[in-house]
Amino acid sequence: MPTPERTSLDAIVVAARELLEADGPAGLTMSAVAARVGVRAPSLYKRVDSREALVQLVAEATLTDLAARLDAATTARQVLDGFRAFAHERPAAFQLVMTPGPGVPRARAEFGRAASAAALRVGAELAGADRALLAARTLTAWVAGFVVMELNGGFQLGGVVEEAWEFGAERVVASLTAPPGLG
Template sequence: MPTPDRTSRSEIIAAGRFLLEREGPSGVTMRAVADHVGVRAPSLYKRIADRDALLTAIVEDVIDDLGSALSPHTGDLRSLAVAFRGFGHANPEGFRLLSSPLAPLDALQRAAAPVISSCAAKVGESEAALHAARMFTAWATGFLSMEIAGAFRLGGDVDAAFEYALAHIIAGITDSETA
């Protein structure tokens, strides 16, 4: 008689995300995840092939959560940026992995859809929408990466700097209709 399953793929991924946020990527090991879900490490291999597959599944889960956080704000670039920033602060280690080679392209496309759609509303359904979405995402990712890393040490109000830059990014996207 086969032994009963004592954990699920979703529990394994949730445990991996917990460990990722607590200890960073190096803390996400098969043994640590197994301990967290209450099984022996070999039991994980029924659900996840290896550590690389585990990290890829974790990153995909993070990306899907980001997409869910952004979707309600489709059409409003300011709200999208605020939601993106909030997501990054709540999931800093997961956020750092969004740009990694582990990030599945199909998941990135799903998460990017609200930004591309919002930019298309400003510049039209064309290649310009993708360009605008890339500019918007690059700025937001860069700002948030620096903020999470504590790189804004010159003083001043970081929230005000975020709002200032965001207003100018949105204005630039809007003005690009004539560019």
């Protein structure tokens, strides 16, 4: 008789996400995840082939959550604020998907597309349908850069970071707005 399943793939991914936030990427090990879900490490491999596959699953789950968060956004500012709020709630996961670095497993493309839908939608409204992708990339690049610097303590020149956020978000959105008749 086969051994009963002691954990699910969903439980494994949740445990991995918790470890990523608590201990960073270095703390996301198969042994640590196995301990968190209450199985021995070899048992974990019945569900997940490798640490790389686990990191990919975490990235995909993160993008799924981000897509759900941004889906209700109807303005560019809501998209920007939604990205930032998500990043502050789950900074390690945000950096995993937005700035993964070389050699870090990435989510499959369909997860990125789902997470980009809101930015594409508001990008089309701002810059016109033919420039939606350009606008979405600009919004995403600005918010990712700002937030990664914010999370990593990169703003060292003084001043109030919240004021910089307001100023930047306002200027980025204004710069992407298509003049009437274009797009």
